[in-house]
Amino acid sequence: MTESPAYVEVQTRAGRVRGLWRDVAGSSVRSASFLGIPFAQAPVGELRFAAPRAVEPWPDVRDALEQGATAQRGDPGITLIPEPSVAGDSTLNVNVFTPAPGDTTAKLPVLVWIHGGGYVAGSPASPWYDGRAFNRDGVVTVSIGYRLGFDGFGHIDGAPSNRGVRDWLAGLEWVQQNITAFGGDPSRVTIAGQSAGGGAVLTLLGMPAAQHLFHGVYALSGALADVAPERARAFSAKMARELGVPATRDGFSSVSEEDVLAAQRKLSQLDLSSMGETVDEGLGLGPAVDGDLITRPTAQSLAQGVGADKPLVLGATDDEFSMAVQDQASKLRWIPLALLLRPFKLTSAVRRGYLAANRPVVARGHAAVLGRLITDKMFRTGVVRTARARGAAPTWVYRIAFRSTKFDAAVHCIDVPFFFDCLDGPVVDALTGPHPPQALADAIHAAAVAFVKTGDPGWTAWSAVPDSGVVFSAPPATQTEETGGFASVEALL
Known part of the structure; x- marks a missing residue:
């Protein structure tokens, strides 16, 4: 029965x-x-x-x-x-x-x-x-x-x-x-x-x-x-x-x-x-500055103190959009970097400064550079701008460096199954590669639980020590405090 x-x-x-x-x-x-x-x-x-x-x-x-x-x-x-x-x-x-x-x-x-x-x-x-x-x-x-x-x-x-x-x-x-x-x-x-x-x-x-x-x-x-x-x-x-x-x-x-x-x-x-x-x-469809609900861009609002009483954790993966260009790597390798990056309207000084700050990425090839630039302009610079706009308001920053063994990059969405501690969920390994580390899920999920319960994820706040944060990566260095984890985007700010 x-x-x-x-x-x-x-x-x-x-x-x-x-x-x-x-x-x-x-x-x-x-x-x-x-x-x-x-x-x-x-x-x-x-x-x-x-x-x-x-x-x-x-x-x-x-x-x-x-x-x-x-x-x-x-x-x-x-x-x-x-x-x-x-x-x-x-x-x-x-x-x-x-x-x-x-x-x-x-x-x-x-x-x-x-x-x-x-x-x-x-x-x-x-x-x-x-x-x-x-x-x-x-x-x-x-x-x-x-x-x-x-x-x-x-x-x-x-x-x-x-x-x-x-x-x-x-x-x-x-x-x-x-x-x-x-x-x-x-x-x-x-x-x-x-x-x-x-x-x-x-x-x-x-x-x-x-x-x-x-x-x-x-x-x-x-x-x-x-x-x-x-x-x-x-x-x-x-x-x-x-x-x-x-x-x-x-x-x-x-x-x-x-x-x-x-x-x-x-x-x-x-x-x-x-x-x-x-x-x-930015994206063409999404929250719009309408003069009613949203009276000004978010960074301006935060800089003027809106939400300053609320703790914030924010971060990004190292290679959010690298996958978008990976399948074109063999073609992109033949295009001079200056020409490849021209659609992003970087001045020569900014381009040189950015490439100098990202030498390990440059060494991985032109597709890696393009993917990282898209990642930085769409996500990682936003982390720094938001943290700086908040000033002394309680703010913690992290980055995800764990590289999917399938895509060989810390790709977009890879943090979600670790955040929810659901590594046994459907098709997780299609994103992370086989056998994603439970120790990393333990660390990322525990930080989220701590923040929800106490308003503090457990590492040094950016608002207390500017440019400080934590990097989540593969074991054994699952969670490591760092300073300057987003320094490589400075040329774009």
Whole structure:
């Protein structure tokens, strides 16, 4: 006789939800998962380009046993993380993982995860984002879905700006209102994310309107957008021309989601000739400086003291985007470096200084240099600028030097399975190579747990000693404090 599943129910403000108990491997802790709980109504029909609207209460117990619908449609093939697409309209939902469902006295710290994907892809339904390891260590974990691409971030006359950002805010409001029922403490919320998700949490850190919703920030490989108003309007005009409609809410509402996605993908295609412009100007779709929610670029906001009371950990991998050019290494080796780097508009002095500071990378070939330059301009310089903008505000910096044995580089996304301590998850070895070191997961995950619980990850803060930080690498030197770990980007600042 098969034993029936161990269900557990929790009362939220909108209604009762039913989750499922699971055992956490390697421990005596049990964790409960609640999947696909809506925090807002489905953004379709008249709500398609609207601000998120509060979900309607439900009278009966609602099953929260399967992943909810995702804004990602199909597999765009641009992330290295298994992030499944789930069909359906109700994409504004949360997943909650907790060791103390229904215990309103537990008051456990909370980690809220915002997924990456360049603001156009990605999914909260990834098995890597399951919070069971954090639950094992006494942390309630939440992942948030949000609108992507043009629907979430495109400039549309007559529609509220930054709809994806408004989704983040609505999800965090849900956490404030409901997480106590799941054993969490709404006064101890850390927001975290990787890539565009890292950019998302930095954006929120710089937003005055978001300050009451979280208490700490952990940004992995944060990719800020801060799309300028004129650039947002220009992309909207291109979309309208491609679709043959006015650049208005009525115009875009008259076009199917599939057609909008097709136009978006066509207009967002990247190649080496356009990479320099994208790297210099940033992503074309993402949080935009709208004069409303986001009044100025994030670094300016942080420099003026917004979020200064909140501790921040941020960092990057050494070779975020090296994979993007690896398959062209045999061709790139014949192109003079000065010509190869011309699209990035570096002055001769900057180029010479940068190459001199990166001699070990230069020795690995032209593809390695190009990959490192893209990495530095899109990610690693942002780490330094953000840390410096924060001044004395509590800030810790790290870098990931662990090299995938498959790609021979510390590539984009490689930190995520170590952060979540899920090395036994699906296709992890396709990114890390076989037998990724558990000792490194122990170190990276423990730092995250310590930060969520205490506001300190356990190494010297950049804000206390400028240019200090920690490097995570292969055993035996799994975690090593260092000074000047980002000195090689100085020429680009």
